[in-house]
Amino acid sequence: DFGILLFYEYAEVPDVRALARRLEELCVASSLKGRLRASQEGVNGCLSGAWAACQAFVAEMQEGFGDLFAETDFKLGPCTEGQQFHSLKVWQSDEVCGLFAGEGGDERLAAAQRL
Numbered sequence: 447d448f449g450i451l452l453f454y455e456y457a458e459v460p461d462v463r464a465l466a467r468r469l470e471e472l473c474v475a476s477s478l479k480g481r482l483r484a485s486q487e488g489v490n491g492c493l494s495g496a497w498a499a500c501q502a503f504v505a506e507m508q509e510g511f512g513d514l515f516a517e518t519d520f521k522l523g524p525c526t527e528g529q530q531f532h533s534l535k536v537w538q539s540d541e542v543c544g545l546f547a548g549e550g551g552d553e554r555l556a557a558a559q560r561l
Contacts, residue, residue: 447498448494448495448497448525448526449495449497449500449524449525450492450493450500450524450525450529451480451491451492451494451500451504451520451521452520452521452522453489453490453491453518453521454488454491454518454543455488455514455515455518455542456487456488456542457488457489459485459514460486462484462485462486465484465489466484466536466538469482469484469489469491470482470534470536472507473493473534474534476499476502476503477496477499478495478500478503478534479494479495479530479531479532479534480493480494480534480535481493481531481534481535482534482535482537483541484536484538484539485542486540488542489515490542490543493531494525494529494530494531495530497522497524500522504520504522507520
């Protein structure tokens with residue numbers, strides 16, 4: 447059985463580099479693939495892998511990172527083997543969701559306000 451795991455958490459992250467490195471190590475050890483964005487304002491993730499590995503990842507996130515992910519609402523749902531991510535990317539970002547960083551931020555902000 448395979449799962450897809452979605453989560454985000456807005457929280458103050460004092461050492462983004464260390465958090466990103468630790469998250470990547472945890473994903474590699476669990477054979478999880480997908481995307482993880484770490485920033486000073488929190489973490490955003492979408493991962494896939496074996497169902498048991500996804501569950502173990504959630505348990506480690508809730509227990510092994512102090513209070514940072516203790517209240518995070520992790521969404522885990524079934525997927526097929528073919529629906530899984532094929533690679534892992536963990537990176538540091540200015541924003542948890544990457545909505546307004548970089549060029550064109552003002553234009554995107556204006557568009558978002560119209561929605």
